[in-house]
Amino acid sequence: MTPSNTRSVLLGTLLSALWLMLSGHWDVRLLLLGLLSVAVTVWMARRMGIDDAEGLPVQQLPRLIAYLPWLARAVVASNIDVARRIVTPSLPIEPVTVRVHADQKTAVGRVVYANSITLTPGTITLEVEENSIEVHALTGEGARDLCTNEMGRRVTACEAH
Amino acid sequence: MLTLTLLVLLGSMALALLRAVKGPTVYDRILAANAFSTKTVLLITALGFLVGEAEYYVDIALMYTLVGFIATVAVLKVSEFGNLGQSGAVRSTPAERPNK
Amino acid sequence: MKDNAVLRVVTKIIVPVILVFSLYVQFHGDYGPGGGFQAGVIFAAGFILYALVFGVEAIERVFSAATLRIMTALGLLLFAGVGFWSLIGGERYLDYDAFAQEPLVGQHVGIFLVELGVGITVAAVMITVFVAFAGRTSD
Amino acid sequence: MIDIMSIASGMFLLVGSVFTLIGSIGIVRMPDVFTRLHAAGITDTLGAAGVLLGLALKAGFSLLLVKLLLMLVFLLLLNPTACHALARAALHGLRRPWMD
Numbered sequence: 001m002t003p004s005n006t007r008s009v010l011l012g013t014l015l016s017a018l019w020l021m022l023s024g025h026w027d028v029r030l031l032l033l034g035l036l037s038v039a040v041t042v043w044m045a046r047r048m049g050i051d052d053a054e055g056l057p058v059q060q061l062p063r064l065i066a067y068l069p070w071l072a073r074a075v076v077a078s079n080i081d082v083a084r085r086i087v088t089p090s091l092p093i094e095p096v097t098v099r100v101h102a103d104q105k106t107a108v109g110r111v112v113y114a115n116s117i118t119l120t121p122g123t124i125t126l127e128v129e130e131n132s133i134e135v136h137a138l139t140g141e142g143a144r145d146l147c148t149n150e151m152g153r154r155v156t157a158c159e160a161h
Numbered sequence: 162m163l164t165l166t167l168l169v170l171l172g173s174m175a176l177a178l179l180r181a182v183k184g185p186t187v188y189d190r191i192l193a194a195n196a197f198s199t200k201t202v203l204l205i206t207a208l209g210f211l212v213g214e215a216e217y218y219v220d221i222a223l224m225y226t227l228v229g230f231i232a233t234v235a236v237l238k239v240s241e242f243g244n245l246g247q248s249g250a251v252r253s254t255p256a257e258r259p260n261k
Numbered sequence: 262m263k264d265n266a267v268l269r270v271v272t273k274i275i276v277p278v279i280l281v282f283s284l285y286v287q288f289h290g291d292y293g294p295g296g297g298f299q300a301g302v303i304f305a306a307g308f309i310l311y312a313l314v315f316g317v318e319a320i321e322r323v324f325s326a327a328t329l330r331i332m333t334a335l336g337l338l339l340f341a342g343v344g345f346w347s348l349i350g351g352e353r354y355l356d357y358d359a360f361a362q363e364p365l366v367g368q369h370v371g372i373f374l375v376e377l378g379v380g381i382t383v384a385a386v387m388i389t390v391f392v393a394f395a396g397r398t399s400d
Numbered sequence: 401m402i403d404i405m406s407i408a409s410g411m412f413l414l415v416g417s418v419f420t421l422i423g424s425i426g427i428v429r430m431p432d433v434f435t436r437l438h439a440a441g442i443t444d445t446l447g448a449a450g451v452l453l454g455l456a457l458k459a460g461f462s463l464l465l466v467k468l469l470l471m472l473v474f475l476l477l478l479n480p481t482a483c484h485a486l487a488r489a490a491l492h493g494l495r496r497p498w499m500d
């Protein structure tokens with residue numbers, strides 16, 4: 001099979017799983033309609049040209065799931081920190097913008113990194129470039145944490161295959 | 162606890178609305194609208210549990226999640242380019258490699 | 262907005278999800294909230310997101326203007342055709358009992374076809390309206 | 401067993417409500433659009449996750465649970481994207497961010 005056909009089959013499998021999660025009906029009529037819906041969607045995705053390696057990061061997917069627990073803990077920790085700053089009457093913030101190095105090789109890797117940064121409150125991705133990301137941080141402390149590049153290294157580890 | 166959550170969500174929506182009214186920039190208003198739509202999604206879901214028809218309400222909330230995102234992107238595009246159609250390759254930005 | 266890598270990648274991931282969701286809404290009208298009109302709107306919204314990020318001319322890759330016109334007419338024709346089929350069967354307009362021996366089965370088939378027609382027309386018209394508006398520039 | 405579940409669900413709802421409220425207060429209190437985005441991020445992550453997981457514990461093992469988790473995934477994928485697009489647009493359209 002050509003790579004694009006393989007990806008279409010994969011997309012179809014994932015979308016079928018989505019249909020079953022949404023529908024929850026197992027009679028023949030709705031299963032056939034589900035198959036039809038998935039087929040129509042895969043066909044449209046092919047015509048749109050969105051079922052490429054960016055739209056369907058198959059190789060990275062298992063590692064990305066393994067990365068999520070670490071991300072969740074980071075998100076909770078920074079949530080508590082930012083929440084405490086908001087409820088402190090003096091509002092102790094000192095916003096800075098920093099440029100952090102992004103050594104991810106693929107666009108998907110950079111996007112995962114950028115979204116991880118935005119997802120943790122206290123840091124927001126402003127601009128994604130070829131090998132760096134511009135970040136707005138609520139505190140100098142948050143910016144320094146990011147510069148240790150622990151998150152970046154973990155995301156880069158996801159795309160190795 | 163469910164009732165409390167609903168009341169808190171309504172209060173938060175009022176605060177977001179306050180930000181949308183006060184502005185001062187268009188981006189503050191878009192931000193407020195986006196936060197408002199997130200809270201609307203949560204409100205619809207929680208309301209479904211309160212009235213005991215969560216299966217119906219969660220579908221509506223799912224749709225609202227997707228459409229709210231599209232709405233934010235659309236408004237951002239209008240505020241940035243002045244129209245909806247432009248492909249966006251026109252404005253010069255530090256280059257992300259084109260798609261193909 | 263194609264030069265925004267985050268938006269581009271997330272759009273590529275989410276558009277198929279939106280399309281499947283809209284078709285789920287289309288075909289589960291008898292079980293949950295939904296039906297042709299809502300499904301058509303969500304379906305079109307998926308394409309609108311695609312066009313917002315990749316430019317309105319990208320829609321041409323999937324639907325040409327002629328295809329959209331044909332889809333609009335086809336949906337309407339399906340709707341009207343169901344109505345007249347019942348007339349021919351000796352029932353009233355849009356009386357679904359004419360579709361099968363069993364009235365209940367006939368109603369299911371009839372409603373399904375009518376909703377499908379509504380969905381196709383609404384989606385095509387929404388996309389057409391968006392293309393018409395987005396194609397115009399302010400400067 | 402039922403009791404433990406409902407207590408856990410209540411705890412999650414409480415956490416979600418508290419963070420939603422704090423995020424909304426932040427949207428009103430913060431000095432400019434970028435800092436407000438940080439506050440909105442609190443509502444979008446721990447606020448939404450708390451409320452949805454609390455409701456998911458109420459739902460028990462069913463299709464509803466799957467849909468609630470699906471909704472959480474959508475929110476956690478789409479909200480940072482909208483947030484980044486908004487920050488980027490504000491950076492281009494506005495001026496430099498507010499500094500101390």
